[in-house]
Amino acid sequence: MGACCFLPPLLLERLVLHGDPRQRALALRTLATDMSLRSARLQTGVLARRTARASTGLQRSIFDAGGLEEQPGRLVRSEGQGPVGDAAVDEAYDGLGATYRLLAEEFGRDSLDDQGLPLVATVHYGEDYDNAFWDGEAMVFGDGDGQVFLRFTLAVDVIGHELAHGMVQDEAALAYQGQSGALNESVADVFGALVKQHAFGQRADQADWLIGAGLLAPGVGGVALRSMAAPGTAYDDPVLGKDPQPAHMDDFVTTATDNGGVHINSGIPNRAFHLAATALGGYSWERAGRVWYDALRDPALTPTASFTDFVAATLRAAGPVEVRDAVAEAWAVVGLS
Numbered sequence: 001m002g003a004c005c006f007l008p009p010l011l012l013e014r015l016v017l018h019g020d021p022r023q024r025a026l027a028l029r030t031l032a033t034d035m036s037l038r039s040a041r042l043q044t045g046v047l048a049r050r051t052a053r054a055s056t057g058l059q060r061s062i063f064d065a066g067g068l069e070e071q072p073g074r075l076v077r078s079e080g081q082g083p084v085g086d087a088a089v090d091e092a093y094d095g096l097g098a099t100y101r102l103l104a105e106e107f108g109r110d111s112l113d114d115q116g117l118p119l120v121a122t123v124h125y126g127e128d129y130d131n132a133f134w135d136g137e138a139m140v141f142g143d144g145d146g147q148v149f150l151r152f153t154l155a156v157d158v159i160g161h162e163l164a165h166g167m168v169q170d171e172a173a174l175a176y177q178g179q180s181g182a183l184n185e186s187v188a189d190v191f192g193a194l195v196k197q198h199a200f201g202q203r204a205d206q207a208d209w210l211i212g213a214g215l216l217a218p219g220v221g222g223v224a225l226r227s228m229a230a231p232g233t234a235y236d237d238p239v240l241g242k243d244p245q246p247a248h249m250d251d252f253v254t255t256a257t258d259n260g261g262v263h264i265n266s267g268i269p270n271r272a273f274h275l276a277a278t279a280l281g282g283y284s285w286e287r288a289g290r291v292w293y294d295a296l297r298d299p300a301l302t303p304t305a306s307f308t309d310f311v312a313a314t315l316r317a318a319g320p321v322e323v324r325d326a327v328a329e330a331w332a333v334v335g336l337s
Helices: 009-018 021-040 087-107 156-171 178-200 267-280 288-296 307-317 321-333
Strands: 060-064 074-078 119-123 132-134 139-141
Touching (some): 074 087, 087 119, 087 178, 087 288, 132 156, 156 288, 178 288, 178 307, 267 288, 267 307, 288 321
Parallel strands (some): 060 119, 119 139
Antiparallel strands (some): 060 074, 132 139
16 A cells, blocks of 8 residues: 555645745645655555564654655654654644554553554654655655645644555555545545544534544645545635535545545545444444444455445444444435445
């Protein structure tokens, strides 16, 4: 699986076409970097593992790339150390911790691989780099251009989303193409949303169900990068265009770009999760989140799983009749039954 980048190429391509000269130059550079990252990791299908581990449990290391496109950079904060005063460093540290705590406290999972994988992040990657990505072993965050996108450590759900790609990679290795790739992106959004809700102590009816809220710079027409409750409504801006996510299978997008629309069609299963979680009520991780987690771990779920394959996995995982009915109804509403 290639590097999983948070911003889809569609948005960067819009910046190339409609941004000012600086935005165009930065977007072109980000696209080139993202392409090389995907190519470099194309043959990697399993979670990269470190063999030497002092212990299990939460182990965080934050590195500073200093504006270079190099990893990991200089170690600036390790597990147990206090804040260093660099917002990106401290946000990354806190976001890694929030993700670990959700998995440990609510799913009994020891890190992304359930074997205590240390959580590593690099911040200040590249010059005004407009993205964040999971490279198969570590998290990497750009600072954004400051005009359209702010620093990518600002939103804890972005951190949770990218780390969740590591868990998906470890459990189901969903191929990053077409429907399986859209599922990969959707599961990452689901767990990104759960990380945020868990960190803020929010029930399903209290959450905003936005992915990347706060990431757009002031003056940009939008509230986030994606809306799980209402796909297609997160942004509408002269430079970025309109959020292209469909909310129903009738509007499924067939495209050769974005690995077959992985960031676009993920809106359909995203909406299904939102519907199931809000129908079941309470904290989203308690029932809907458990169903999605168990479905991801279903041995019958193959790397090339389709949407209907994942629907079947969630129904197998649903357990009690009331949970199964809520999950089935959520899928039916988005055209998958």
